Amino acid sequence: MSEQASSIDYIMEKASGPHFSGLRLNGLLSSLSSSSSTSPTHRTCSVSASASPLTPKQPFVIGVSGGAASGKTTVCDMIIQQLHDHRVVLVNQDSFYRGLTTAELERVHEYNFDHPDAFDTEQLLDCIQKLRSGQPYQIPIYDFKTHLRCSDSFRQVNASDVIILEGILVFHDPSVRNLMNMKIFVDTDVDVRLARRIRRDTVERGRDINFVLEQYAKFVKPAFDDFVLPSKKYADVIIPRGGENHVAIDLIVHNIESFIYSAPGSVYTGVDFCKKLCGVSVVRR
Ligand SMILES: Nc1ncnc2c1ncn2[C@@H]1O[C@H](COP(=O)(O)OP(=O)(O)O)[C@@H](O)[C@H]1O
Ligand SMILES: O=c1ccn([C@@H]2O[C@H](COP(=O)(O)O)[C@@H](O)[C@H]2O)c(=O)[nH]1
Numbered sequence: 001m002s003e004q005a006s007s008i009d010y011i012m013e014k015a016s017g018p019h020f021s022g023l024r025l026n027g028l029l030s031s032l033s034s035s036s037s038t039s040p041t042h043r044t045c046s047v048s049a050s051a052s053p054l055t056p057k058q059p060f061v062i063g064v065s066g067g068a069a070s071g072k073t074t075v076c077d078m079i080i081q082q083l084h085d086h087r088v089v090l091v092n093q094d095s096f097y098r099g100l101t102t103a104e105l106e107r108v109h110e111y112n113f114d115h116p117d118a119f120d121t122e123q124l125l126d127c128i129q130k131l132r133s134g135q136p137y138q139i140p141i142y143d144f145k146t147h148l149r150c151s152d153s154f155r156q157v158n159a160s161d162v163i164i165l166e167g168i169l170v171f172h173d174p175s176v177r178n179l180m181n182m183k184i185f186v187d188t189d190v191d192v193r194l195a196r197r198i199r200r201d202t203v204e205r206g207r208d209i210n211f212v213l214e215q216y217a218k219f220v221k222p223a224f225d226d227f228v229l230p231s232k233k234y235a236d237v238i239i240p241r242g243g244e245n246h247v248a249i250d251l252i253v254h255n256i257e258s259f260i261y262s263a264p265g266s267v268y269t270g271v272d273f274c275k276k277l278c279g280v281s282v283v284r285r
Contacts, residue, residue: 059132059159060259061179064166065231066186067224068114069196071242072166075186078243079164082253086260087160089131093167096124097142099149108147109211114168114223121173124165128179134159144205161260168224171231181259184252185235186242 062079066072073092080088096119104111112118127137138154171177171185194216201207232238239248 063180070188074243089160
């Protein structure tokens with residue numbers, strides 16, 4: 001054990017006598033949390049109480065929405081990196097795209113991938129419900145080049161402390177949205193999103209530039225205005241500039257950790273949380 005960790009243990013043990021009743025971490029955290037959520041100026045670090053209250057050890061569900069190429073995946077990766085002491089699973093809404101039929105494939109230029117009906121939301125809901133109740137799930141694998149799902153392989157995900165659901169329309173369906181304990185919207189300038197999309201779709205997804213621009217004007221932009229932007233109002237936290245915004249990401253991670261450490265039935269103790277605040281790595285019991 002490091003010197004820093006052992007000295008924190010010493011301080012906490014010393015404090016755990018008659019004086020310790022003054023440091024009830026759960027109460028402290030919940031009062032901090034509720035005071036921040038009532039103040040508009042602290043809105044960026046409040047946690048939504050919209051999902052049903054967490055039962056012991058139930059995973060914390062985070063929704064991350066925003067326009068295509070806004071930096072959602074990048075933000076999720078940064079959150080996951082900082083939550084390295086915990087079991088975190090990332091679920092991409094993209095994995096739940098319905099594979100196109102032969103007829104749809106023949107007229108792929110006319111297919112709207114940005115409409116809510118393009119996703120199998122029933123299956124996505126089933127996935128989040130199962131993961132939330134601690135069951136494993138086999139997530140489909142969608143191929144952006146063929147517009148089909150792999151018929152014989154899946155991504156197996158297991159029970160976790162935190163579930164992050166990322167996608168352009170994860171706030172659209174109320175039954176999915178209501179499973180979330182925290183909702184984040186990544187807000188990136190429209191020109192930046194288009195420039196990134198052109199690069200990604202031509203380089204990584206092997207698309208022709210004319211197809212990308214035509215698809216953008218015909219489907220992506222109108223669907224952003226009709227479905228994605230209106231769902232921004234459900235967000236608890238709005239991150240301007242996506243992954244560049246380290247301050248917002250640090251605040252979010254801090255808030256998630258305070259919930260994990262203070263959840264009823266948590267495997268962590270108040271000492272763990274104090275260690276974490278002091279920058280000491282905490283190992284799950
Ligand atoms: N802050 C950033 N600066 C530069 N490029 C970025 C930044 N964030 C994301 N990108 C790039 O933009 C593209 C889309 O980012 P991604 O995180 O996958 O967005 P989304 O998941 O919203 O589609 C990727 O190629 C990624 O590398
Ligand atoms: O076969 C497909 C499926 C989806 N798209 C586009 O992808 C984006 C959503 O992905 P992000 O990772 O959130 O950027 C959406 O705008 C669809 O238009 C596609 O082009 N082809």
